[in-house]
Amino acid sequence: MKEEDCLLKFEIQGGEFLDSGESSAVIKEYLKKIGIPHPFIRRVLIATYEAEMNVVAHAEKGTLCFTIEGETVVVRVHDKGPGIPDIELAMQKGYSTATQEVRQMGFGAGMGLPNMKQNSDTLVINTEVGTGTEVIMEFTL
Amino acid sequence: MSEHSIIIDENKCNGCTICLRACPTQALIVRNGKAKLINDRCIDCGECIRSCPEKAIKSKRDNIDIIQNYKYKLLVYSPVILAQFKEFHSWEKVLYLFRHMGFDDICGVDTGGYIAADIIRGFLKNKKNSKRPYIATNCPAVCRLIQSKYSGLVEHILPMYSISDIAGEYLKHAFISTKKVDPEDVGLFYISPCPAKLIPTNQEKGCHSIFDGIFSMGDIYNTLMKIMENEDLQYTEQEMVTTKFALRWSSFGDVEHKFKDFTTLRIDGIRNVIRFLNRLENGIVEDVDFVDMYACDNGCVGGVFAKEDPHIAEYRIKRIADAFPEKISKKMFPCDVDSCDIRMKFEYNPKIPDKEDMKLAIQTLAEIEALYEKLPKLDCAACGSATCYNFAEDIVVRKDVTMDDCPILKKSAP
Numbered sequence: 001m002k003e004e005d006c007l008l009k010f011e012i013q014g015g016e017f018l019d020s021g022e023s024s025a026v027i028k029e030y031l032k033k034i035g036i037p038h039p040f041i042r043r044v045l046i047a048t049y050e051a052e053m054n055v056v057a058h059a060e061k062g063t064l065c066f067t068i069e070g071e072t073v074v075v076r077v078h079d080k081g082p083g084i085p086d087i088e089l090a091m092q093k094g095y096s097t098a099t100q101e102v103r104q105m106g107f108g109a110g111m112g113l114p115n116m117k118q119n120s121d122t123l124v125i126n127t128e129v130g131t132g133t134e135v136i137m138e139f140t141l
Numbered sequence: 142m143s144e145h146s147i148i149i150d151e152n153k154c155n156g157c158t159i160c161l162r163a164c165p166t167q168a169l170i171v172r173n174g175k176a177k178l179i180n181d182r183c184i185d186c187g188e189c190i191r192s193c194p195e196k197a198i199k200s201k202r203d204n205i206d207i208i209q210n211y212k213y214k215l216l217v218y219s220p221v222i223l224a225q226f227k228e229f230h231s232w233e234k235v236l237y238l239f240r241h242m243g244f245d246d247i248c249g250v251d252t253g254g255y256i257a258a259d260i261i262r263g264f265l266k267n268k269k270n271s272k273r274p275y276i277a278t279n280c281p282a283v284c285r286l287i288q289s290k291y292s293g294l295v296e297h298i299l300p301m302y303s304i305s306d307i308a309g310e311y312l313k314h315a316f317i318s319t320k321k322v323d324p325e326d327v328g329l330f331y332i333s334p335c336p337a338k339l340i341p342t343n344q345e346k347g348c349h350s351i352f353d354g355i356f357s358m359g360d361i362y363n364t365l366m367k368i369m370e371n372e373d374l375q376y377t378e379q380e381m382v383t384t385k386f387a388l389r390w391s392s393f394g395d396v397e398h399k400f401k402d403f404t405t406l407r408i409d410g411i412r413n414v415i416r417f418l419n420r421l422e423n424g425i426v427e428d429v430d431f432v433d434m435y436a437c438d439n440g441c442v443g444g445v446f447a448k449e450d451p452h453i454a455e456y457r458i459k460r461i462a463d464a465f466p467e468k469i470s471k472k473m474f475p476c477d478v479d480s481c482d483i484r485m486k487f488e489y490n491p492k493i494p495d496k497e498d499m500k501l502a503i504q505t506l507a508e509i510e511a512l513y514e515k516l517p518k519l520d521c522a523a524c525g526s527a528t529c530y531n532f533a534e535d536i537v538v539r540k541d542v543t544m545d546d547c548p549i550l551k552k553s554a555p
C-alpha cells in the first residue's frame with residue numbers, strides 16, 4: 001500500500017499517552033459517515049487503538065494509514081523502534097515487556113496483540129529488531 | 142418521518158442564524174432568510190427555543206381546555222413546577238390548584254421514580270445484563286440523540302419507559318381499578334418541563350404517547366398565577382406520597398442515592414452528554430453500570446419551560462424533599478402495568494452497505510472534504526448552514542446551495 005493511497009493518515013509519537021487514541025476516533029467518524037454499522041466499526045476501533053498504543057508504548061514514532069479497498073478496511077501501522085524479537089511470544093495473552101510506569105498508567109496488560117488478532121480478519125506483522133515494526137490489519141465487511 | 146415539537150414562525154424569524162449555532166445536532170438551516178428544520182436531525186432538545194432572540198421558535202403544546210373532553214381527568218406533573226414559586230414551601234397550594242382546575246387525581250413524576258428505582262436495581266444486579274453502562278430513558282432528547290447519531294449505542298439504553306410514563310400509567314391504572322370506571326372516560330395529562338417530552342420517546346418503534354394531552358409548564362405556571370391572583374380560594378390540605386430520593390431524582394437527576402452500590406453517573410447539559418457518548422462509542426468508558434443523562438443543565442429543573450434558575454430550583458426541591466422519608470410507609474397500589482417492567486426495546490437494525498454503496502459514499506465524502514478545504518473555516522453561518530463543514534455537505538448532498546453562497550469567499554474573490 002502506497003502512502004498516497006491512504007484515506008486517512010496519522011503521525012504517532014512514542015511516549016505520548018495523553019494525546020493518544022486520536023486516530024481511532026477519527027476513523028470511527030469516517031466509518032460512521034459512510035454508513036458502516038457499529039459492530040464492524042467497533043472491531044476496527046479496538047484493533048486500531050491497540051496498534052496505535054503499541055507505537056506509543058514500545059516504539060519511538062510511527063505512522064498509521066487507513067484505507068478501504070472494495071469491502072475491506074485496511075489499517076497499516078509502521079514504526080521506527082526496537083522491533084519484536086519473538087513474535088510468537090509477543091502474541092501470547094498477557095505477555096508484555098511494558099515498564100512498571102506504563103503499567104501504572106493502565107497500559108501494558110499484554111492483551112494488545114491478541115485483541116488485534118481477534119478483531120481483525122488478517123493480521124500481518126513484519127518486524128526487524130533494532131529498526132522497527134509494520135503491522136497490517138484487514139477487516140472485511 | 143418522525144414527529145417534532147419545534148415550530149418556526151416565519152413572520153418573526155429574521156434569519157440571524159443564532160439558532161443554527163445553538164443547535165447541538167445541526168438540525169437547522171437558514172434558506173431565503175428563514176430558519177428551517179431538518180427533521181431527521183432534530184432531537185427536540187429545545188436549545189434553539191432558548192437561543193432565539195426574536196422568539197420565533199416555539200414548541201407545540203396542547204391547550205388546557207382539552208381536559209373538558211373527558212369525564213375523568215388525571216394529571217402527572219413534573220415536580221419541577223413546585224420549584225417555580227417563591228413560596229415553594231406551600232407546595233400544597235399548587236397541588237390544590239391542580240384539583241381546582243378540574244383534575245380528579247394527580248401524581249408527580251417522582252412516583253414513577255419511586256417505582257422505577259427498585260426495578261432498575263434488580264436489572265442491574267443481574268450480571269447477565271452486560272451492556273453496561275445502561276443509559277436511563279428519562280430524557281427523550283438523549284434517547285433520540287442516541288437513536289439518530291449513536292445508533293451503535295442503542296443497546297445500552299435501558300429497556301424501560303421513562304419515569305414520567307411510568308407515573309402516568311400507574312396513576313391511570315390505579316384510578317380505573319379503584320374507581321371502577323370506563324377507561325374510555327379517563328383522560329391522562331402531563332405537565333412537561335420541555336419540548337422533548339411533548340412527543341413520544343421511542344418513535345422508531347411507533348411508540349405513541351400514553352398521554353392524551355401534554356401541557357407546557359410555562360402555560361400552566363401562568364394559569365396558576367392567574368387563579369392565585371384573581372380568586373379567593375380556601376386551600377385544603379394536600380397529600381404528596383413520595384420520598385426524598387424520588388423528588389430529587391425526578392427533578393434534578395440526583396440518581397446516585399438509591400444506587401450507591403453501583404457505579405452511577407449523572408451527566409447534564411447536551412454538550413456534556415455528547416462528549417460522554419463519544420467516549421462511550423470510542424470504547425473508553427469502563428466499569429460504569431448506569432448513566433442518567435439530561436439534555437438540560439442540571440437536569441429537568443433546567444427545562445426550556447421552567448422559568449426559575451435551575452440551581453435555585455434545585456435548592457427549593459431539596460428543601461421540599463427534606464420533609465419526606467426515605468421510604469413510603471403507606472401501602473401502594475401494585476404497579477402491574479406494562480411500563481412497570483423492563484420491557485421496552487429500542488431497536489437497532491443496521492443495514493450493511495454493499496461495495497457500490499460504499500464506493501459512492503467514499504466518493505461523496507471525498508467531494509465534501511475537498512470543498513471544505515476551500516472554505517474559510519470560520520463557521521460564521523452567514524451562508525445559512527451551521528458550520529463550513531455542513532455547508533460543504535449541503536453543496537454535495539442537499540444541493541440547495543453552491544460555493545457562491547459563501548459571502549466570505551465572494552468578498553475575497555478578485
Ligand SMILES: Nc1ncnc2c1ncn2[C@@H]1O[C@H](COP(=O)(O)OP(=O)(O)O)[C@@H](O)[C@H]1O
Binds near residue numbers: 057059082084095096
Ligand atoms: N510496535 C512494537 N514495537 C516493539 N515491540 C512491540 C510492538 N508491539 C508490541 N510489542 C511487544 O509485544 C509485547 C506484547 O504487546 P501487546 O500484546 O500489545 O501487550 P502490551 O502492549 O500490553 O505490552 C509488548 O510488550 C512489546 O514487547
Ligand code: SF4
Binds near residue numbers: 182185
Ligand atoms: S430542538 Fe434541539 S435539535 Fe431540534 S432544532 Fe432545536 S436545537 Fe436543534
Ligand code: SF4
Binds near residue numbers: 337445
Ligand atoms: S433534561 Fe428534562 S427537561 Fe431537559 S429535555 Fe431532557 S427531559 Fe426535558
Ligand SMILES: [Mg+2]
Binds near residue numbers: 053113
Ligand atoms: Mg499493547
